[in-house]
Amino acid sequence: MSKAVPTKARAVIIGGGVSGCSVAYHLAKLGWKDVVLLERKQLTSGTTWHAAGLIGQLRASQNMTRLAKYSADLYTKLEAETGIGTGMRQCGSITVALTEERKEEIYRQASLARAFNVDVREISPDEVKAMYPHLNVSDVVAAVHLPLDGQCDPANIAMALAKGARQNGATILENVKVTGVSSKDGRVSGVTCVQNGETFTIETEHVVNAAGMWGRELGNMSGVTVPLHACEHFYIVTEPIAGLPRLPVLRVPDECTYYKEDAGKMLVGAFELKAKPWGMEGIREDFCFDQLPEDFDHFSPILEKAVGRMPILETAGIHTFFNGPESFTPDDRYYLGEAPELKGYWVAAGYNSIGIVSSGGAGMALAQWMNDGEPPFDLWEVDIRRAQPFQKNRTYLKERVSETLGLLYADHFPYRQMATARGVRRSPLHEHLKARGAVFGEVAGWERANWFARDGQAREYRYSWKRQNWFDNQRDEHLAVRGGVGLFDMTSFGKIRIEGRDALAFLQKLCANQMDVETGRIVYTQMLNGRGGIESDLTVTRLSETAFLAVVPGATLQRDLAWLRKHLTDEFVVITDVTASESVLCVMGPKARDLMQKVSPNDFSNVAHPFGTAREIEIGMGLARAHRVTYVGELGWELYVSTDQTAHVFEALEAAGSDVGLKLCGLHTLDSCRIEKAFRHFGHDITDEDHVLEAGLGFAVKPGKGDFIGRDAVLKKQDAGLERRLVQFRLTDPEPLLFHNEAVVRDGKIVGTITSGNYGHHLGGAIGLGYVPCKGESAQDVLGSAYEIEIAGIRVPAEASLAPMYDPKAERVRG
Incomplete structure (x- = not known):
């Protein structure tokens, strides 16, 4: 007999894998009694049931490491709490390097582990051999050992989380398919679902999309962007191997493989460099505990290397050749948080083969976020607000995820650029810059000139942990900005118009600096949260009494739009994304004034155009709005030009620039100049967890102007130190x-x-x-x-x- 579908719930979680079960568990632990989890088939079906269950605690940042460590600790305790064995054992892990480049990477990771208080030790090939006696270490250059890493039983962990959720009052329903999420006044209002052929509606203000590889399709029903796509993921399990001892998890990223000993058998899995996307035509209705067709030809190159690495595999029989789907995202990071398109619509999906180690901590963090209305700490790297609307395009996703699966074990070189799904968003100057040697990188889909190759130089990255092939190019560009004049194309800046009768009052509420300035003034400011942490780092230009232009990094545009709209209550204000309407050309350096006076009849003296002001100018035969600000620490102007005139203005600047040594410069140079000036970079140096005063940005905070979000936290920090x-x-x-x-x-x-x-x-x-x-x-x-x-x-x-x-x-x- 099926349990009845309730008519009302505080939160409805869609998806009964380890992610959804973790969110249900943690919400219930926080006292949310009327939590309902709906699973279309059975718990763990889809992906969780066939996950490898590796628990690696060291992640790419402190907070991601914090979440992974939390997961490991939770899974160790769950058995005592629920009576369900999780198979969690801290057998440790070893990562080996076969090249000097990989050695640099894993040694850098070891330094990072020490900084994050993760137990780690660099070990020699002989020590690897002692711990992994069947391993061929003849070509191993270096290795690191993390003794507290481990492995677990993924399905049982999900079941234990589900039981823990039920014990704390949550309702979990299987064989209930969600057919729609309804909304009212921009907020979730209910969930429609089908059980045994009968349709039900659950009234709720919170929905969690934990639908795994169905997440994009579910999001589309509500106009929510969840860019992910399934890929085929392969592993084999051997027959029992006589005398096989308990072993640490082993990763050999240079051969795209990982190894896990389990009950006297070996599991060998792969993250091959070119993956096979799956499910382009959708996922069939009855898909549950299904395997995908074997593709031994695809896996055999990996297996050949594995046999060479562990010769005992040559005589071990293969018990299982497994191929199952897992969801991947365009940047290999999962999605967490409230979707910018719909209030009360939360996402916990897209785990890129690290769902088991991530879901314990991610479920805790999302539950706290839902409960408190703000994340417990900086989660920007996995925040759903980083997703760009165009990224839900299936052609884009199919191409990109064929690469991102393999990037898990590829060399994580600095400045590594994506090779697939490129060219989606381009500046009007893209072909101009390309013809002049630009080598492009991509951020939020934007193609941006990162550096300019010389005549005859290969227009490509040659990656290394040392000085890469563009180091000298960057030096020449950098010194041109410091000693002459450089030109940057920063069209990728996010541009937001905030206008209406109450625009000033609205911005005074959100921004820490004084926004009541005269028309034409540019204000550098932050938008803070209640803890004094930095939600946004931006400039705001007053265009008129009732109109302002906010300029934000291209990567944070969706986040910043969401923050503004979230805090819009009954004010008469219109918020518009105008990013595509204007290009931005930055003329920077001590000779910037000389260049501007060659292409414009306007006066660029300090008296006529002081720092921190904007005005319309004539340039060539066109018009631009010239903002006298800088992110490189030099005299200069950001020129905001209508996209239809951008090419002309660029050509005028280039023609006039030959007399003053104008040099085209890329984003690498923008960054090297800004860091010499100690200008902060959002997402790295400043986040929503970093207090604005501790970030050294007190000069942009004006508590005396009146109330604003974060003001109390600023005053408290001033008093406390x-x-x-x-x-x-x-x-x-x-x-x-x-x-x-x-x-x-x-x-x-x-x-x-x-x-x-x-x-x-x-x-x-x-x-x-x-x-x-x-x-x-x-x-x-x-x-x-x-x-x-x-x-x-x-x-x-x-x-x-x-x-x-x-x-x-x-x-x-x-x-």
């Missing part, structure tokens, strides 16, 4: 490089990580930013310590500064 400060570092050795996540060492002890890094070609060394704990300390105390940065296990001395090392008084910017 800072607990940490964002510090700029320069390596004293000019050779090593900083990218991100290297360990910051203060007086011999790891105290944090580098939040962002690049090479300071003017300052003569790698530059990084990072937070340093400073509770009860003065600025002099912070700077009085000895600092080193740990890079792949090697500690390099570094100078520290709280003021920008380049042009600390901003004299060049205002020159």
Whole structure:
């Protein structure tokens, strides 16, 4: 007898895999009694039941590591709580490197693990052999061992979470298919579902899309963007192998393989470089505990390498050749959080083969988010608001996920660019820049010139952990900006018009800086949350009494639009995304004024056009709005040009620029210039978890203007004092490089990580930013310590500064 479908619930979770069960469990633990989970077939069907169940605690950031560690701890405790065995055992893991490049990567990961307080040790090939006696280590260059990693039984974990949810009052219904999510006034209002041929409606204000590979299709029903696509994932399980001891999980990323010993058998799985997307025509209605057709030809190259790596496999019989679908996203990171299109619509899907280790922590974080109305800590890297609407296109997804599966085990080189599904969003200057040597990267679908190749130079990345093939190109571009004039195409900036009778009052409520400025003024500001954390980093230009233009990074546009719309109550305000209507050309450097005066009859003196102002100018035979601001720390203007005139304005600038040494510059140079000036980068140096005062941005906060979101947290921090400060570092050795996540060492002890890094070609060394704990300390105390940065296990001395090392008084910017 089927359990009855309730008529009302506080939250309805759609999907009975490990993700949905975790969300139900954690909501119920928080006291949400009327939680309903609906599963179209049976719990764990789809993907969870055939997952490999690897528990690797070290992830790419501190908070993702925090969530993975939480999962491991939860799965260890679940058996005692629910009586269901989870198979969780901390057998450890080993990752081996077969190349020097991979050695650098795993050693960098080991330094990161130490910074995140994860137990880790670099081990020799002989030590690997001692721990994994059947392994061929003849070509192993290096290895790292994480003794607290482990493995588990994925289906039983989901069942244990489901039982724990029921024990705390949640209702879990199988064989109930959701047919629609209804909404009213921009918010979820109910869920329609079918049980035994009968249709029911559950009234609710919260829905969680935990539908796995069905997540995109479910999102589409409500106009919600959930870009993911299933791929085929292969592994084999051997017959029992006599004398096989219990072994750590083994990863050999250079051969795309992982190995797991389980009950005297070996499981060998693959993340091959070119994957097979699956389900382009949809997933059939009766799909449940199904396997996909075997494709031994596809898997055999992996298996051949595996036999060479572990010769005992040659004589071991294959018990199971398995092929099952798993969902992948365009950037290999899962989706969590409230969808920007519909209030009360939450997403926990797209786990990219790390769903078991992720779901425990992700379910906890999403439940907290739903309960509190804000995430418990910075989750931007998995936030659903990073997804771009175009990414739900199936042709795009099919092409992209064929690459992202393989990227899990590919070399994670800095600046690595996606090779597939490119060219979707282009500036009007794309072909112009391409003809002049641009080598493009992609952010949020935008093709952006990252660097410019010289005549005869290959227009491609040659990846390395050392200086890559464009290092000298970046140096020349960087020094041109510092000594002459450079031109950047920043059309990818997100542009948002905020206008209407109450636009000023609305922005005063959301922004920490004073927004009541005269028309034509540009205000650098942050939008804060109630904790004083930074939700958005932007400039706002007052265009008229009732109209403002907010400019945000292209990658955060959907997030920023969602934040603005979320806080729009009864104000008379219209919010419009106008990103595609204007291009942005940035003319930057000490000779920027000389160039502008050649192409425009307007006066560009400090008196006529001071820093922080915008006005319309004539340029060539067109018009532009010239904003005197900078992200590179030099005199310059951002030119906002109607897209139909962009090519003409570019040609006019280029023709006039030959006399003043104009150089086309890419995004790598923009970043290296900004880090010399210690300008912050959202998502790295500043996040919703970083207090605006501790980020060193107090100059952009005006508590005296009246109330705004985060004001109380600012005043509280002013009274209590800072607990940490964002510090700029320069390596004293000019050779090593900083990218991100290297360990910051203060007086011999790891105290944090580098939040962002690049090479300071003017300052003569790698530059990084990072937070340093400073509770009860003065600025002099912070700077009085000895600092080193740990890079792949090697500690390099570094100078520290709280003021920008380049042009600390901003004299060049205002020159």
